[in-house]
Amino acid sequence: MAVSIRLSRGGAKKRPYYRIVVADARSPRDGSxxxxxxxxxxxxxxxxxxxxxxxxxxxxxxLSNGAQPTDRVARFFDAAGVKERSTRSNPKKGEPGEKAKERAEERAAKAAAAEAAANPPAEETAEA
Structure with missing residues (x-):
């Protein structure tokens, strides 16, 4: 049986309160x-x-019996000194998506075109 250590929600609407429970991984969040x-x-x-x-x-x-904590519970364990939590690295997290990149490129192109229209290149006068 896969056992996990996770949060079980209680409390009223918009007033959350969680129990840290050991449960079968297949049981529902607020179940047994x-x-x-x-x-x-x-x-x-x-x-x-x-x-x-x-x-x-x-x-x-x-934990010694093989229970797996969720990410949030692992943070609590790390703060309490129960289990060391490995830091995660997601370098793509802050990177914008494809559509956002396309919109940024379009915006930059429009800005460059508007700037070019507003400031025509100075023509050199030929001295004869």
Missing amino acids: FIEKIGTYNPLLGKDDEKRVILDTERAKHW
Whole structure:
């Protein structure tokens, strides 16, 4: 059975509250879970100690048994010192898409044409 450590959403509409749970990877997000090992309240400030509450002993136990944390939970584990999270590199993330590149090229061409029309090249006068 594939086991994952992930967030399970609770709380009211526009007032999220998450439980950090160990669950079967095939079960739904808010469905049944094996064990609750912590909570996450994103409405609290980043410096608040109650924002993320985590049972580190149980987290280490489940990691040693092969449970895979999601990206967000892996960040929590890294901050708590439970498991080192490898940094990711996506150099293409900030690069615009193909259509945006085409629009930028068209805009540059129009600007160059408008500038050329506004400032005709100075003709040299021939002295005879």
